[in-house]
Amino acid sequence: MKLPPTRRQLLTRIGVTAGSAAMYQAMTRMGHAAGTDFRSPPALSGAKQGTTVVVLGAGLAGMLAAYELKRAGYGVRILEYQNRSGGRNFSLRGGDSLTELGGATQKVGFAPGNYINPGPWRIPYHHQAILHYCRAFGVALEPFIEVNHNALLHNSASFGGTPQRYRDIMTDFNGQTAELLAKAINQNHLDDVVSADERHDLLAAMRGWGLLDVDYAYRKSDKVSLRRGWAKAQGGGPDGAPVPSQPLPRAEVMKSGLWQWLAFNMNYEMQTTMFQPVGGMDMIGKAFARQVEGLVTHNVKVTRIEQDERGVTVTYDDNNHGGAVGQAKADYCVCTIPLSVLSQIDVQARAPLRQAIQAVPYASSVKVGLEFNRRFWEEDEQIYGGISFTDQPMSQISYPSHGYFSDGPAVLLGAYMFGAAAYDFAGKTPEQRVQAALQQGAALHHQYPKEFRTGVGVAWSRMPWTLGCCATWSEESRRKHYRDLTEMDNRLVLAGEHASYVGCWQEGALLSSLAAITQLHQRAVRAA
Amino acid sequence: MMRRLALATAVFAASASLCSTGPAHADAASSAGGGPAIKADSGQQVYQHVCQGCHMANGQGGVGAARIPALAHNAKLESAGYPTYVVLNGLGGMPWFNGMLSDAQVAAVITYVRTHFGNDYKDPVKSADIAALRGPAPTMEN
Numbered sequence: 001m002k003l004p005p006t007r008r009q010l011l012t013r014i015g016v017t018a019g020s021a022a023m024y025q026a027m028t029r030m031g032h033a034a035g036t037d038f039r040s041p042p043a044l045s046g047a048k049q050g051t052t053v054v055v056l057g058a059g060l061a062g063m064l065a066a067y068e069l070k071r072a073g074y075g076v077r078i079l080e081y082q083n084r085s086g087g088r089n090f091s092l093r094g095g096d097s098l099t100e101l102g103g104a105t106q107k108v109g110f111a112p113g114n115y116i117n118p119g120p121w122r123i124p125y126h127h128q129a130i131l132h133y134c135r136a137f138g139v140a141l142e143p144f145i146e147v148n149h150n151a152l153l154h155n156s157a158s159f160g161g162t163p164q165r166y167r168d169i170m171t172d173f174n175g176q177t178a179e180l181l182a183k184a185i186n187q188n189h190l191d192d193v194v195s196a197d198e199r200h201d202l203l204a205a206m207r208g209w210g211l212l213d214v215d216y217a218y219r220k221s222d223k224v225s226l227r228r229g230w231a232k233a234q235g236g237g238p239d240g241a242p243v244p245s246q247p248l249p250r251a252e253v254m255k256s257g258l259w260q261w262l263a264f265n266m267n268y269e270m271q272t273t274m275f276q277p278v279g280g281m282d283m284i285g286k287a288f289a290r291q292v293e294g295l296v297t298h299n300v301k302v303t304r305i306e307q308d309e310r311g312v313t314v315t316y317d318d319n320n321h322g323g324a325v326g327q328a329k330a331d332y333c334v335c336t337i338p339l340s341v342l343s344q345i346d347v348q349a350r351a352p353l354r355q356a357i358q359a360v361p362y363a364s365s366v367k368v369g370l371e372f373n374r375r376f377w378e379e380d381e382q383i384y385g386g387i388s389f390t391d392q393p394m395s396q397i398s399y400p401s402h403g404y405f406s407d408g409p410a411v412l413l414g415a416y417m418f419g420a421a422a423y424d425f426a427g428k429t430p431e432q433r434v435q436a437a438l439q440q441g442a443a444l445h446h447q448y449p450k451e452f453r454t455g456v457g458v459a460w461s462r463m464p465w466t467l468g469c470c471a472t473w474s475e476e477s478r479r480k481h482y483r484d485l486t487e488m489d490n491r492l493v494l495a496g497e498h499a500s501y502v503g504c505w506q507e508g509a510l511l512s513s514l515a516a517i518t519q520l521h522q523r524a525v526r527a528a
Numbered sequence: 529m530m531r532r533l534a535l536a537t538a539v540f541a542a543s544a545s546l547c548s549t550g551p552a553h554a555d556a557a558s559s560a561g562g563g564p565a566i567k568a569d570s571g572q573q574v575y576q577h578v579c580q581g582c583h584m585a586n587g588q589g590g591v592g593a594a595r596i597p598a599l600a601h602n603a604k605l606e607s608a609g610y611p612t613y614v615v616l617n618g619l620g621g622m623p624w625f626n627g628m629l630s631d632a633q634v635a636a637v638i639t640y641v642r643t644h645f646g647n648d649y650k651d652p653v654k655s656a657d658i659a660a661l662r663g664p665a666p667t668m669e670n
């Protein structure tokens with residue numbers, strides 16, 4: 001008997017006969033591979049021997065550009081302001097020190113093995129470019145826990161300031177909403193929009209989704225407790241019978257606004273599965289750096305970018321040699337310098353590109369890493385990874401998605417915010433940031449003061465090499481400037497998360513880099 | 529220090545808006561505590577809770593790969609119109625504050641900066657001056 005081909009066999013056959021693009025399309029139609037628009041590394045064939053490219057910035061965008069261009073046969077070098085590669089991809093561990101604008105220096109006191117990722121920290125499963133290169137460069141990944149039903153949701157002004165379990169808010173919000181909708185249907189308030197058939201379907205859906213009883217009421221029951229948990233947990237033996245839990249008052253559930261965190265986690269970019277590199281986000285930056293070893297000159301500050309019909313000249317202060325002025329010449333330039341910095345550099349380009357460079361401000365964001373003597377969130381509260389949210393300025397606590405059940409000190413993310421609260425946190429001294437995160441976090445975990453060991457607070461607006469966290473596009477600036485920013489200007493092309501629609505994510509940096517080098521290659525081949 | 533921290537918490541907890549514009553950045557769960565409104569009345573409060581995150585507590589700014597301009601002893605503050613334009617619309621890497629700060633807050637903080645940090649421009653900036661220069665705020669993506 002001949003069985004019909006499995007999906008995998010079918011895809012292999014399509015791939016063999018029609019090529020990878022056809023396979024990709026087939027996969028997409030069959031429900032696979034519908035991630036960002038990354039398909040495969042670019043095939044840059046036919047580069048003219050001896051063509052050179054200078055890449056500005058050794059973050060992920062710059063290193064990827066250098067890696068792929070070198071593979072294609074270009075002569076490549078990278079200039080980097082910092083004394084390390086990786087850019088915003090970095091991790092802080094015990095022994096590291098961090099100096100910010102204004103001069104404050106933090107010495108990280110974490111125990112061996114502990115770290116915090118001040119920049120990128122999680123990777124959605126559909127960010128296929130970064131996942132592709134992690135695999136290609138041998139970066140081990142593990143699950144990052146975004147959603148934890150046992151984590152906490154907290155509004156200082158609701159429930160007497162007591163944090164609620166994510167699970168309870170989710171169950172009650174769904175149940176209470178379903179109950180109201182069922183009531184509206186049963187009282188014939190929706191007859192003008194709901195047909196008799198649909199009415200039946202809707203009622204069935206509300207009962208199942210919201211756990212309503214025979215009277216379409218959402219109330220304390222075994223059924224509801226199987227979702228929101230019990231007042232007395234299920235046990236064994238003679239006294240094993242559970243006691244159901246009491247739902248929260250509906251008006252307060254609605255008023256608390258805690259549903260917004262359920263909605264946040266429904267975002268495409270927050271959906272499971274998410275990943276993190278084993279051992280810290282900088283495993284990715286380090287893996288990229290290994291691929292471009294020998295190509296990077298660190299400690300040089302670009303001051304001018306000029307181009308004419310013959311090539312590109314980049315002028316820099318060489319901080320390896322007392323700030324001596326140096327120049328790098330090449331046929332082409334890929335510039336990944338953040339716009340917050342590039343907007344202050346003399347760039348010779350068409351007016352629309354220069355205007356675009358000036359048009360995109362950078363967000364402020366702060367992260368605080370806190371180390372505690374023990375994993376009280378696991379030991380006392382059964383919280384394993386995931387995020388608790390609060391209306392306080394520190395906004396959230398993310399528990400480590402690794403090292404579960406281990407003894408000894410552990411680090412959690414004790415604050416992470418953008419917007420007004422980030423401006424406020426950034427304006428504090430590093431010690432004040434840590435203290436504020438501790439003080440606010442104690443409203444969620446009483447163990448904070450007793451178990452605290454050490455912390456670090458990173459304000460992105462004070463990082464000397466970016467002066468901000470990531471690009472902030474408005475609808476108006478995107479319409480007016482995005483195309484000008486991303487199109488190659490004679491011999492110069494820009495890349496970085498700012499030159500993408502996946503802003504503030506590493507994926508955006510990589511996609512923009514691939515788009516940039518594809519343009520550059522087409523330009524170079526045309527010129528050859 | 530604890531008193532100042534307590535104040536900051538109160539200031540921002542009060543301003544937390546659940547129906548804010550929501551996370552403006554893909555990776556940010558920032559709507560709580562980071563809503564568009566900032567509750568700070570005096571120019572000094574606005575400076576401390578917003579401006580000094582970049583321009584520093586002493587108004588000296590900073591220099592790295594690029595520069596955050598010093599507001600101290602800054603001759604560009606002589607005409608109030610310039611800082612008003614910059615605060616409302618942003619400049620280069622600096623974000624716009626139109627939509628986040630009220631006319632009164634912008635007026636207060638500009639008046640504060642123009643009379644502190646070694647600046648001595650005594651003509652006060654009024655809310656009406658700001659209102660006259662304020663256009664529609666940009667629309668955040670998402």
